[in-house]
Amino acid sequence: MFRKTQKAKVKYISSQDEIPAGQKYVLVIYGEAYAETKNPLGLTITVASTSGQLSFLTAVHTAKEIAKHAGISDVFVCTAMIREPNPTPSGMFAYVPAHDELSSNVVGLDVYNKDKQNIGTIKDIALDANGLKGYIVSVGDFLGMGEHYVVVHPSAISLNAKENKWHATMNANADQLKAAPEYKYSIES
Numbered sequence: 001m002f003r004k005t006q007k008a009k010v011k012y013i014s015s016q017d018e019i020p021a022g023q024k025y026v027l028v029i030y031g032e033a034y035a036e037t038k039n040p041l042g043l044t045i046t047v048a049s050t051s052g053q054l055s056f057l058t059a060v061h062t063a064k065e066i067a068k069h070a071g072i073s074d075v076f077v078c079t080a081m082i083r084e085p086n087p088t089p090s091g092m093f094a095y096v097p098a099h100d101e102l103s104s105n106v107v108g109l110d111v112y113n114k115d116k117q118n119i120g121t122i123k124d125i126a127l128d129a130n131g132l133k134g135y136i137v138s139v140g141d142f143l144g145m146g147e148h149y150v151v152v153h154p155s156a157i158s159l160n161a162k163e164n165k166w167h168a169t170m171n172a173n174a175d176q177l178k179a180a181p182e183y184k185y186s187i188e189s
Helices: 055-070 174-179
Strands: 008-014 025-031 035-039 042-048 074-080 108-111 116-128 130-139 149-152 158-160 163-171
Touching: 025 055, 042 055, 055 074, 055 130, 055 158, 116 149, 116 174
Parallel strands: 008 074, 025 042, 025 074, 108 163
Antiparallel strands: 035 042, 108 116, 116 130, 130 149, 158 163
16 A cells, blocks of 8 residues: 655744654754754755755755655754854955856746646845845736736745756646735836
8 A cells, every 4th residue: 555645844943943842854954064964853954054045945845855755744944044154354255156056047937837837937036134035936927917926935936957957846826826915026216
């Protein structure tokens, strides 16, 4: 008899202490270097703090798949950055590894749903002091509404690169996109 696997729920936490005692889990955190650490209750995936946001999002997506196949219901994501000593003497420059994880690879990507329908295009990336806040997706063509934007939480879009080409997917349909709050760019001169 086959066991039906459920999709794991992603829960954002500010500290590992928020994971309920005794609960099985997959945890994604920032740290010094990439690591996968198994323990009796699950797995911790550590993403190097020098990695980009897309590496972190990819780790979250991977964690969801691992949890699903292991029968674990919750993936905990702790986005609090562990700051490393600044490698530049002046402190005004940042180190970014030479990976393909740049916004230029994401802005302009078409987003497809599970039915392989093109539901929109990533037009912009919203940032705040803590990093990636959301993707601004143009969904008007899919909805037949002309210009219409929604902001999508980073965990709702799966980004991956296959054969040197980036792909974006999101599990959303027309009704969900119509019900989403519309994002309007401010018109400031």
